[in-house]
Amino acid sequence: MVLPYEPEFQQAYDELVSAVEDSTLFTEQPKYKKVIPVASVPERVIQFRVAWENDKGEIEVNNGYRVQFNSALGPYKGGLRFHPSVNLSILKFLGFEQIFKNALTGLSMGGGKGGSDFNPKGRTDSEIRRFCVAFMRQLARHIGPDTDVPAGDIGVGGREIGFLFGAYKQMRNHWAGVLTGKGLSWGGSLIRPEATGYGCVYYVEKMIEKATNGKETFAGKRVAISGSGNVAQYAALKVIELGGTVVSLSDSKGAIISKNGITKEQVAAIAAAKIQFKSLEEIIAESASVFSGENSVEYLAGVRPWTKVGQVDVALPSATQNEVSGDEAKALVEAGCKFIAEGSNMGSTKEAIEVFEANRASGVWYAPGKAANCGGVAVSGLEMAQNSARVQWTNEEVDAKLKDIMYTCFDNCYQTAIKYSTEKTEGTLPSLLKGANIAGFIKVADAMFDQGDVF
Structure with missing residues (x-):
């Protein structure tokens, strides 16, 4: 169910549904219709209070969130955003997009998103560190290398990932690849920033x-x-x-x-x-x-x-x-x-x-972004693989894998668009919008059927 006060999520939902409906997919395989109402509701939405101390010794309070949307293909995977505009509608839209984006990488990752309405602009490093510790104090119990692996997003760069990772490690007494976008000397992947x-x-x-x-x-x-x-x-x-x-x-x-x-x-x-x-x-x-x-x-x-x-x-x-x-x-x-x-x-x-x-x-x-910008989360997935094996690949290895993932993603979107197209106009470029949405949707839907999430 999409709610009228969630305009960003409504837009993302409408884009996927219209792309899938304006194709031959439901005509050829009507069973896929059942997936839409299930996949459009997050498996879990976590909202929490983040109370922290600024440099003046005053208490400040922000809202923290994690939307764990779909784990059919693997652990929840998606960034954390620190920005005053953050609300549940934006995070649900981003998490919903992330499900199908992650599917298009071909890697084993589910979809999620999180963050806070905290604004890092104008804050000192000490304030950002204290906020990250307070944020992770609430988030740590809900994430893990085989459960949910957040990354960075707007307002969350290498500095914030470092503070968050350090806080998680202290709280759980556990070194694990629980965040991606880490520093190169402690589990990060080359080519991840790029x-x-x-x-x-x-x-x-x-x-x-x-x-x-x-x-x-x-x-x-x-x-x-x-x-x-x-x-x-x-x-x-x-x-x-x-x-x-x-x-x-x-x-x-x-x-x-x-x-x-x-x-x-x-x-x-x-x-x-x-x-x-x-x-x-x-x-x-x-x-x-x-x-x-x-x-x-x-x-x-x-x-x-x-x-x-x-x-x-x-x-x-x-x-x-x-x-x-x-x-x-x-x-x-x-x-x-x-x-x-x-x-x-x-x-x-x-x-x-x-x-x-x-x-x-x-x-x-x-x-669309779910295809064209999936390279970031793809290398996050490669970072998770390197963490699991306790190895680090070279620049050339990671870049070659990234290029292969993007080329394969394009071919998948292109071929899927042609396969399920309702257009018969010769010489017209196929719709990558439809191709990306349908290809990602089918992969997630098949996993949900196999696991009994839809029946």
Whole structure:
């Protein structure tokens, strides 16, 4: 049952159900209809009080959550988000998406999500540490390496994962791979920070190859990216490595536009400053030499980049949910954008997706976040495997596995879209939106039937 006061979850639910219903799946195998009402209710929702002490010695209280949505394919797996916007609707939407995203990686992971309405911005390291200890004091009893393995998300980076892991270890007297995104010297995996951004670009690589029959690559493509956090940074670096031109990045206060292309040095300057929660406007002012001359950028306050980038070939929304509106989607299509892939979760509004899907016949191809950004959780799964075996793989090994997972995910989405399509239009690109949702759904549904969750 989806509730009217949970709009984000409703949107995620509607996307999956409409994709599955607008296919031949239920006609060919009506039994799958039974799965929807079961899979759309979390197995468990945990809500708890987080009372902690700030630097003034005062008590502060936040809400903590963990939505353990579906364990048919493995332990619950999904990030923790620390952000003032966090509520149950957002976490249920993220957890629901995570079920099918994790299924698409091919690894043994269920779906979950959690976090708190705590805002780490403006807090000292000591305050963040005390909050993490208080948060883990409540969460520790509900997680474990074979039960539920959280990771980071917005507001939860390497520092927070370290504090959370240390607290868990002390409370349980147990060293286990209970969190992913750990430091490299204590169980973390190489390529994990890069994985979501790299994986998104690898997915688009296959889209470009398939759409052009192998004639084109990222070389020479103009790529608009939103966000300036972990996902956006590494997507930008991989695009630059593959010969593309990154024309934009953004944050919650504005966007930067570059005519000649954002450079690796600029991405490095942004990455270093974002750890301290600095805005792009502040970063440009403080690193003027890096953002001047041929490498100068235009800062636009209070806007997203989509209508400001001019001619563009690829768009990678990599900031947060619903960051591309219907009008912005139209602007991107008019600007010549052919490939849209979400580095963020549910980055496009329903109206935007309708615009992209309506233009597939003219070569516009959209990939939803549950497929395009599954690289992050895929390498989290690889981190869990390394922890279980007490080994660490090399950069090359992890990157090769990530690339293989993303390529396989694309092929799965592509073939599933064709297999269950109701369209008979020759030459039209198949819907990756439907392919991703149906492929993930079938894998989870089959496991639920086998385990007696649905009968």
